[in-house]
Amino acid sequence: MPQNEGPQHEGFEDELGAMLRRTGDGFAADDRRELVEGGLRRGKRRLVRRRLAMTGGVLALAAIGIGGAYGGSLLSPGASSSTSSVAAPPTPRASVDPTPTWKWELRPVIPVKDIAAALKNNTPAGTWQFDNLDGTGQSVAGVFDDGNGKAAVTVGLFRTGTGEAGEDQVACPDKVAVPYDDCTEERLTGGSRLMILQGYEYPDKREETKAWRAVLLTRDGFLIDVSEYNAAAEKGAPVSRENPPFTPAQLKALVTAPDWGPLAGQLPENLDVSGGEGGQGSGAGQGGGADEPPRHVEPDGAAVQSTLRSLLPKGLKVADKGGEGEYAYVVVDDGKGKSLVQINVQPNMSNVAGDLFGSGDVTTLPDGRRVKLTQEPGEKGGEGVVWWTVDTITPEGFRVVVSAFNAGTQHEAATRAEPTLTMEQLKSIALSPKWQKLTTK
Numbered sequence: 001m002p003q004n005e006g007p008q009h010e011g012f013e014d015e016l017g018a019m020l021r022r023t024g025d026g027f028a029a030d031d032r033r034e035l036v037e038g039g040l041r042r043g044k045r046r047l048v049r050r051r052l053a054m055t056g057g058v059l060a061l062a063a064i065g066i067g068g069a070y071g072g073s074l075l076s077p078g079a080s081s082s083t084s085s086v087a088a089p090p091t092p093r094a095s096v097d098p099t100p101t102w103k104w105e106l107r108p109v110i111p112v113k114d115i116a117a118a119l120k121n122n123t124p125a126g127t128w129q130f131d132n133l134d135g136t137g138q139s140v141a142g143v144f145d146d147g148n149g150k151a152a153v154t155v156g157l158f159r160t161g162t163g164e165a166g167e168d169q170v171a172c173p174d175k176v177a178v179p180y181d182d183c184t185e186e187r188l189t190g191g192s193r194l195m196i197l198q199g200y201e202y203p204d205k206r207e208e209t210k211a212w213r214a215v216l217l218t219r220d221g222f223l224i225d226v227s228e229y230n231a232a233a234e235k236g237a238p239v240s241r242e243n244p245p246f247t248p249a250q251l252k253a254l255v256t257a258p259d260w261g262p263l264a265g266q267l268p269e270n271l272d273v274s275g276g277e278g279g280q281g282s283g284a285g286q287g288g289g290a291d292e293p294p295r296h297v298e299p300d301g302a303a304v305q306s307t308l309r310s311l312l313p314k315g316l317k318v319a320d321k322g323g324e325g326e327y328a329y330v331v332v333d334d335g336k337g338k339s340l341v342q343i344n345v346q347p348n349m350s351n352v353a354g355d356l357f358g359s360g361d362v363t364t365l366p367d368g369r370r371v372k373l374t375q376e377p378g379e380k381g382g383e384g385v386v387w388w389t390v391d392t393i394t395p396e397g398f399r400v401v402v403s404a405f406n407a408g409t410q411h412e413a414a415t416r417a418e419p420t421l422t423m424e425q426l427k428s429i430a431l432s433p434k435w436q437k438l439t440t441k
Contacts, residue, residue: 108138110157110266115140118259119155123246138267143232149241150232157260158223159267169225170195170217174322176331176340179411184248191219194255196248201234209234212244214251222264224255299345299438304328307438308343311429316420319408331408337416338408343400345435350397357393368395369431373423380410388419390426394436402430 113133119140120128126146139156160169170193172183180199187193194216201209209231216224228244228251231237246254305321305328312318312332319338320331329342349356353370361373371392378385384406391401404419404426421429 108157108267109136110138110263111135112137112140114263115155115157116142118257118263119153119254121259122254122257123153124250126245144228144245146245148245149230151241151245152229152231152233152237153245154227154234156223156225157264157267158225159264159269160217160221160223167193167217169215169223172197176320176322176329176409179409182248188256192256193217194252196251198248201229209237209239210244212246212248212251214248214255216255216260218261218264222260222267224260224264226251226255298325299347301325301328303438304343304345305330307432307434308341308429311432311434312341313421313425332420334420336420337406339416339420340405340408340410341402341419341421342404343402343429345438346399346401348397349393349399353393353397353399356391356399365431369393371427371431373427375423378405378407378410382407382410382412382414384414385410385412386414386418388421388423388426390423390430392430398436400430400435402426 112130112135115138116128116130116133119142123144124146126144128142128144130140130142132140138158139154141152141154144151144153170185172185172195173180178199180197182198184196185193186195194214197213197215199211199213201211209229211227211229211234213225213227215226218224227234228246230241230244231239301324304326305323308328308330309318309321312330316332316334318330319333321329323329323342326345327342329340331338331340333339357370357372363371365371369392371390374387374389374391376387378387382405386406387403387410388405389401389403391399393399404421406414406416406419408415
């Protein structure tokens with residue numbers, strides 16, 4: 001479950017980072033129960049970041065909005081994504097892979113006025129207002145008015161490389177996690193991939209700002225990311241028109257315009273944490289030396305999904321399933337209505353155990369495991385939704401947190417009075433010894 005991190009806009013890098021973090025974040029409601037939901041949110045935030053990156057501005061939406069999918073190699077140099085546990089206070093976690101250390105001399109040197117000019121040259125007639133035209137960077141934010149109402153528009157240029165990080169940005173999000181009106185994926189002549197998403201800045205409040213986004217991933221690993229809104233600002237401004245100004249066809253024409261190629265080519269190569277150019281150093285994915293903190297070991301996503309399904313009570317029909325890494329979900333139906341069940345499996349959580357289990361309905365089992373039970377209303381916009389959670393942690397810091405809802409998604413109305421699974425059944429799933437036997441990546 002993504003958390004709205006709401007970073008403050010202090011300078012260009014912070015502003016860009018905020019834009020890139022928002023529908024992980026934009027698609028999630030502002031979360032006040034972070035210690036209860038922490039583990040599940042982190043896993044789902046990872047999924048949203050990678051499958052969606054839908055933050056408001058140069059939309060992540062996560063995310064997805066969102067540190068986000070653009071954390072690390074896609075954020076502008078100097079703007080690092082958070083490596084803190086989603087369940088912990090905002091301090092770095094030793095068990096999470098460190099964020100690459102960017103060097104200031106690698107800051108993009110693209111004149112913002114050139115990005116703005118390319119945007120104007122490839123959009124319909126109208127008036128534009130831009131910020132920071134005298135600066136340099138890799139994005140531009142403007143307000144467009146065609147006479148039918150002002151609309152915020154953002155464009156970002158990124159160097160992703162040719163691996164999974166870029167491909168995830170052109171994959172439509174999972175509707176269980178993120179509500180939207182339409183999303184298309186297309187492979188273009190020449191090898192580029194395109195996603196066009198018609199969603200919302202606040203997906204749990206769909207009567208408010210619409211956020212439409214087009215993302216092009218070129219064969220050479222450059223990402224052109226355009227977002228538009230039906231309001232003069234991504235957040236905090238009233239809706240000024242029914243829809244954002246550019247149609248999906250116009251968004252496609254915009255992101256595929258040849259003007260972006262020469263600009264994207266000015267993006268510098270990034271340095272990884274070891275100081276080498278492009279990608280991970282030779283120590284990636286391995287344990288650190290004597291002076292380095294232990295690296296987070298991520299469970300295998302397929303194993304998490306299959307284990308969750310194996311622990312479900314008999315007689316339930318699985319209507320939908322998904323997830324990635326340490327996070328997985330299923331939508332089950334016992335014939336009386338759909339119910340979303342989701343789980344997060346997190347090693348190395350000892351450093352936040354006090355925060356997670358320091359209050360509430362917490363018991364300690366004879367083997368030292370702590371168990372916290374929570375029953376509360378849902379908060380993602382679904383009418384009548386309730387949210388039941390069992391959170392567990394071993395003395396060694398191995399955490400399993402599982403939740404169930406009385407609806408197929410958190411943003412839709414309840415389909416039944418209570419979740420399909422009882423608290424005792426959730427507890428049985430969370431405490432299963434199978435979780436500590438999972439294979440890892």
